[in-house]
Amino acid sequence: MTPPQIPLSDYGCRSRAPSPVNRMMSSFAADFREGVDVNLGVGYVNENTIPRASIQQALADILAHPERYKSPLNYGGPKGSPTLIESLRRYHVTRRVGGLTDAELSRRQIIVGPNGATSLLEGLAYVLKPGVVITSDPMYYIYCDFLERRGFTVVTIPERSDGLHAEDVEAWLAGRGKGADISFLYVVTVNNPSATIISNRERTALVKLAARLSRSAGRVIPLFLDKAYEDLIHDPSVQPPRSGLLDDEDGVVFEIGTVSKILAPSLRIGYLIGTDGPFLQAMIQRTSDAGFSAPLINQEIASWLLDHALDRQLQEVNRGYREKARAVRGWLDSRLGSAISECRGGQASFYYYLTLDGVKTGEGSPFFRFLARTTGDARVDGTTPRYPADSAEGKLPRVIYIPGEFCVHPRGDMVKQGSFQLRFSYGYEELGRLEDAVGYMAEAVSYARAMA
Numbered sequence: 270m271t272p273p274q275i276p277l278s279d280y281g282c283r284s285r286a287p288s289p290v291n292r293m294m295s296s297f298a299a300d301f302r303e304g305v306d307v308n309l310g311v312g313y314v315n316e317n318t319i320p321r322a323s324i325q326q327a328l329a330d331i332l333a334h335p336e337r338y339k340s341p342l343n344y345g346g347p348k349g350s351p352t353l354i355e356s357l358r359r360y361h362v363t364r365r366v367g368g369l370t371d372a373e374l375s376r377r378q379i380i381v382g383p384n385g386a387t388s389l390l391e392g393l394a395y396v397l398k399p400g401v402v403i404t405s406d407p408m409y410y411i412y413c414d415f416l417e418r419r420g421f422t423v424v425t426i427p428e429r430s431d432g433l434h435a436e437d438v439e440a441w442l443a444g445r446g447k448g449a450d451i452s453f454l455y456v457v458t459v460n461n462p463s464a465t466i467i468s469n470r471e472r473t474a475l476v477k478l479a480a481r482l483s484r485s486a487g488r489v490i491p492l493f494l495d496k497a498y499e500d501l502i503h504d505p506s507v508q509p510p511r512s513g514l515l516d517d518e519d520g521v522v523f524e525i526g527t528v529s530k531i532l533a534p535s536l537r538i539g540y541l542i543g544t545d546g547p548f549l550q551a552m553i554q555r556t557s558d559a560g561f562s563a564p565l566i567n568q569e570i571a572s573w574l575l576d577h578a579l580d581r582q583l584q585e586v587n588r589g590y591r592e593k594a595r596a597v598r599g600w601l602d603s604r605l606g607s608a609i610s611e612c613r614g615g616q617a618s619f620y621y622y623l624t625l626d627g628v629k630t631g632e633g634s635p636f637f638r639f640l641a642r643t644t645g646d647a648r649v650d651g652t653t654p655r656y657p658a659d660s661a662e663g664k665l666p667r668v669i670y671i672p673g674e675f676c677v678h679p680r681g682d683m684v685k686q687g688s689f690q691l692r693f694s695y696g697y698e699e700l701g702r703l704e705d706a707v708g709y710m711a712e713a714v715s716y717a718r719a720m721a
Contacts, residue, residue, distance in 0.1 A: 283418040289675045290410060293632065301669075307706040310669035312461070312619070313697040315593075318586045319533045320578055327573035331566070338569045345562035347553050349381025349540070356572040357526075357540055360579065367499075367512025367524075377514065378545045380552060381568060383559040386497055386527040386539030387412075389552070392559075393453070393493065394419040396551040400452030403441075405433040406683045407463050407622070407676040407690075409495070412455075421452060425678040428460065430613075432467030435474035453491045454479055458510065459498035462676045462692035463622040464614030466502065469511040480519040491548070494524045500531045503587040503594065504616035520544035528571050530618075531579075531586055537563060538571045590619050590696070593703065597621065597695045600707040608714045610689075619696030624673075628717045630691045631674045635720040639713040640668040649716065668706050668713075670694075 277285070287295065293310075301308070331338040338352060348354075357379055362371045382389035390412050399420040404413065406425035413423045424446070426437050433456055442449065456475060458467050472494070479492035494513045502510070513522045523543035528536060543549060556562060574582070594615040601609060601621065611624040628636050635644070642650040642664045651665035673690025677683040695703055 279420060280418055288411075288414045289632075290414075290671065293669075293675075306667040306669065307702050307709070308669055308697050309694050309703075309706055310671050310692075311697065312694050314530060314534060314619075315589065315696055315699075318589060320574065320582055323574060323578040323582070324533065324570060327570045327577070328566075331569045331573060338572075341566045341569045343565060345565035345568060347383075347557035347562050349379070349562065350565060350568035350572065353381060353538070353568040353572040353575075354379045354540075356575040360575050367510055368515055369512050373512075373514060374542070376544070377542055378549055379540055379542050380549060380556070381563050382539040382541065383556045383561075383563050384539075385529060385534075385537040385563075386495070386525050388537075388556075388559065389525055389539050389541050390495070391415065392552050392555040394421065396548065396555055397452055400450040401446075402452055402455055403438055404455045405457070405460060405465075406678055406681045407460065407673070407687070408678055408681075409455075409457050409461050410671075410676050413678070423678060424449075425681040425683070427681075427683055428463065428465055430465065432456070432458075432460070432465055432471050433475065434471055435478040438475070438478060451482065451486070451490050453493055455493050455495065457495040457497065459496075459502065459617045461498065461618070462620060462671060462673075464498075464616070464618050464620040465622075466507060466510075466617055469508060472511060472513050473516045476513045476516040476522055479521040480517075483519060483521050489519075489521055489548075491543075492522050494522065496524055496526045498530060498618035499526075500583065501587060501590060501619070502617040503591040507616055514542065517544075520546070528575070531583060532571060532574050536567045536571050538567060593619070593695045593700060594621075596700055597693070597703055597707070600704050601693075604707045604711045605714065608711070619694055621693040621695065622673075622676075622690065623693055624686065624690045625714065627689070627721075628714050629688050630670075630672045631688055632672060635717040636713045637672060639716045640670070640709060642667050644716075666705070666709065668709050 331341050358374055360366065361369045361374060382392065394416055401422045401424055402416055403424050403426065405428040407428070408423070408425050416423055424441065426433060426441055454475065456467060458472070475492055479490055482490045492513065499510055512524065514524060523541055525539065525541050527539045529538070541552065598615050598621070601612060608626055608628065609623055610626040612621055614621040630636055638644045639649055644650055671692040673687035676690065676692060677687030698706070
């Protein structure tokens with residue numbers, strides 16, 4: 270007899286089955302061997318980029334100056350620490366981030382999410398009415414999977430080499446999207462997973478499109494620009510990004526930022542900039558509901574770092590990722606060469622997005638199973654009679670990556686291409702391990718072709 274179950278909401282029912290990335294990462298992490306296996310999958314920052322000494326100094330200074338950092342070990346307000354908000358405002362103005370000026374920012378509000386930028390993205394899905402969300406393909410798979418579990422319909426439109434084009438969105442609207450109940454547009458400005466940087470021209474075109482759609486619908490259809498990786502544009506040849514707020518005359522643009530990629534992910538500081546109104550007030554209440562505020566001590570540490578340590582930190586972080594991007598691209602070209610039909614990325618963030626020539630990359634593919642050491646062939650997997658087949662000890666080094674089949678929408682136009690694609694993160698591992706990983710990938714290509 271089946272025992273009675275706790276009734277679940279629609280979201281709860283959809284969440285019973287783990288997402289593909291959740292399933293894969295949980296399985297791999299269960300016996301991941303640090304220093305043996307290679308992590309190209311999880312988008313962790315490199316440990317050497319985290320400013321430990323500065324964080325220690327920040328904590329001491331904050332606790333020693335209660336007149337500036339009031340009650341840093343207590344609860345904070347749901348809008349965010351006034352000290353941090355002022356530091357974020359000053360950071361944008363003094364460095365002209367996105368071209369923003371004090372006058373532009375004075376017309377807008379900055380709020381801090383309860384647990385990083387991800388918590389702000391989650392908040393959108395709670396305070397906005399479910400409908401169609403338009404984004405690019407490849408998509409930010411983690412968030413898009415969550416949106417669909419929350420009852421939104423995600424529509425993905427293939428990006429071009431300079432990002433999602435407004436004219437492609439309009440073409441979809443004129444065809445398959447007629448009468449669509451659009452909730453919002455969502456663009457990751459340095460795309461995750463593809464690391465494609467949206468051009469300033471297309472960013473402006475999307476702002477104008479959101480304004481036209483809003484006027485036509487008689488309600489605001491917002492454009493959310495997720496800038497998680499914009500601080501990590503490390504190729505000096507890239508034109509500096511232009512904030513979408515500069516072209517926003519209708520209050521339709523909201524920008525989401527984070528300090529995770531440049532300071533430390535565990536600070537969990539994400540912020541949202543946009544026009545005040547019912548939406549922003551609802552987001553502040555959502556933060557209150559989720560836990561009153563982001564941890565106040567973390568907010569004050571982030572504020573101190575922005576004020577005292579950011580210049581050197583930005584320089585060092587981007588220098589390191591630039592060096593790694595160049596080295597990895599050299600190894601990809603020399604070791605994989607003609608096996609790669611397209612390689613995107615290497616100018617910003619810490620991802621390459623590869624399309625392999627005729628070699629599938631999905632979970633069941635020979636390429637994936639070679640790198641996961643799950644082929645069943647002891648010569649490939651490294652298992653011997655001394656070690657059980659399900660033991661991690663006897664296996665050769667494994668390489669984890671994100672298959673393209675997870676990155677493209679399963680009902681979108683890029684399903685076929687996605688089966689040959691993968692995201693390669695060069696963020697976490699050091700150069701020697703990354704070189705080893707490319708060598709293993711070359712072996713996996715040869716194995717997959719031999720098995721074809």
